[in-house]
Amino acid sequence: MASKAFRTLDDLGDIAGQAALVRVDLNVPMADGRVTDDTRLKAVVATATELSDKGAKVLLLAHFGRPKGEYKPEFSLEPVVAPLAEVLGRETGFMQRPSTDAIAGLANGSIVVVENSRFAPGEEKNDPDMARMIASFGDFYVNDAFSVSHRAHVTTAGLADHLPAYAGRSMERELDALEKALGDPEHPVAAVVGGAKVSTKLDVLKAMVTKVDHLIIGGGMANTFLAARGVNVGKSLCEHDLTGTANEILGAADAADCTVHLPYDVVVATEFAPNPPTRTVNVHEVAEEEMILDVGPAAVEALNDVLKICRTLVWNGPMGAFETPPFDMATVALARTAAALTQEGQLLSVAGGGDTVAALNHAGVAGDFSFVSTAGGAFLEWMEGKALPGVEALRK
Ligand code: 3PG
Numbered sequence: 359m360a361s362k363a364f365r366t367l368d369d370l371g372d373i374a375g376q377a378a379l380v381r382v383d384l385n386v387p388m389a390d391g392r393v394t395d396d397t398r399l400k401a402v403v404a405t406a407t408e409l410s411d412k413g414a415k416v417l418l419l420a421h422f423g424r425p426k427g428e429y430k431p432e433f434s435l436e437p438v439v440a441p442l443a444e445v446l447g448r449e450t451g452f453m454q455r456p457s458t459d460a461i462a463g464l465a466n467g468s469i470v471v472v473e474n475s476r477f478a479p480g481e482e483k484n485d486p487d488m489a490r491m492i493a494s495f496g497d498f499y500v501n502d503a504f505s506v507s508h509r510a511h512v513t514t515a516g517l518a519d520h521l522p523a524y525a526g527r528s529m530e531r532e533l534d535a536l537e538k539a540l541g542d543p544e545h546p547v548a549a550v551v552g553g554a555k556v557s558t559k560l561d562v563l564k565a566m567v568t569k570v571d572h573l574i575i576g577g578g579m580a581n582t583f584l585a586a587r588g589v590n591v592g593k594s595l596c597e598h599d600l601t602g603t604a605n606e607i608l609g610a611a612d613a614a615d616c617t618v619h620l621p622y623d624v625v626v627a628t629e630f631a632p633n634p635p636t637r638t639v640n641v642h643e644v645a646e647e648e649m650i651l652d653v654g655p656a657a658v659e660a661l662n663d664v665l666k667i668c669r670t671l672v673w674n675g676p677m678g679a680f681e682t683p684p685f686d687m688a689t690v691a692l693a694r695t696a697a698a699l700t701q702e703g704q705l706l707s708v709a710g711g712g713d714t715v716a717a718l719n720h721a722g723v724a725g726d727f728s729f730v731s732t733a734g735g736a737f738l739e740w741m742e743g744k745a746l747p748g749v750e751a752l753r754k
């Protein structure tokens with residue numbers, strides 16, 4: 359398993375009194391000063407409490423938003439401290455600026471959030487001087503933020519050049535799950551790739567056709583593939599300039615023995631609004647003024663049958679415009695099938711990236727998948743087969 363290629367917290371000796379520099383992802387969605395989804399806060403708990411229980415001084419390093427190297431009060435991490443303390447169930451401090459004196463003054467077992475790492479101009483440049491300076495405050499480094507590991511920054515990668523580096527518990531779980539799904543999976547493997555645009559997922563699609571047995575394409579991007587096959591998609595969202603690329607991907611899939619599943623019936627409407635009049639039609643019957651907004655029920659049934667013969671599933675992106683009823687039907691139905699197969703022990707299911715968690719939460723099944731990643735961009739880059747700087751730094 360991939361994570362065994364890294365040192366983990368199991369490899370730490372006596373750390374009482376030592377300062378642990380722990381990269382976590384506190385880039386949580388906020389509205390009116392409140393955290394609206396605390397999934398990423400929960401991901402901090404295992405590592406922070408374990409290190410604290412062992413008597414380390416736990417310094418949580420994280421970013422919030424994209425302040426671009428200067429102090430901007432609206433990007434302060436201070437408002438995240440109280441919600442994090444609540445999730446941790448422990449007193450949690452806040453440190454504006456780390457210093458040797460301030461850290462010496464901390465009690466063993468303290469947990470402290472350090473202010474937004476991206477206020478420092480060196481962070482996103484992975485500036486070696488900044489890395490050396492921050493590293494001087496700690497005895498060891500832990501990366502527990504897979505979701506930021508596609509960034510080569512001081513706190514995600516540079517610190518590993520100066521300190522013994524370990525994968526945290528959430529990182530470990532994430533790498534294990536992704537390895538099982540894409541590294542050395544049980545076949546047949548299916549990938550669901552959905553979402554609005556082909557252009558944002560070209561590299562994902564190209565990588566998937568070489569790795570999976572069944573590629574299920576849904577969402578707006580399916581329209582581009584349908585158009586590439588000569589289907590008139592009417593007013594549907596469609597990147598007509600990418601039909602050539604779509605055909606290349608279909609050709610590569612053929613060559614790799616990957617079966618691509620495109621919808622053959624679809625739900626259409628003439629306006630994109632909640633609960634408009636809709637029709638369910640064969641893809642060849644979309645009228646000029648209509649838009650495809652969801653995969654149709656006959657295709658969903660066929661896709662359910664595909665999942666039933668598979669052992670592994672990687673899911674990224676919704677099948678239809680799931681946030682606007684009734685165009686959530688295909689996403690919900692397929693997600694429920696995947697969840698049920700997972701619960702029966704038939705399927706290992708891993709989902710992640712952007713809208714995916716929201717879509718599975720909407721279907722009420724996120725908890726029934728084998729693993730749901732909190733990562734957006736990092737999950738996509740992993741699917742693309744790219745090396746992630748934050749993960750590579752741990753391998754050294
Ligand atoms: C995320 O929210 O996807 C991660 O925290 C990374 O943030 P970034 O895209 O600003 O690097």
Ligand code: MG
Nearest residue numbers: 385734735736
């Ligand atoms: Mg992002």
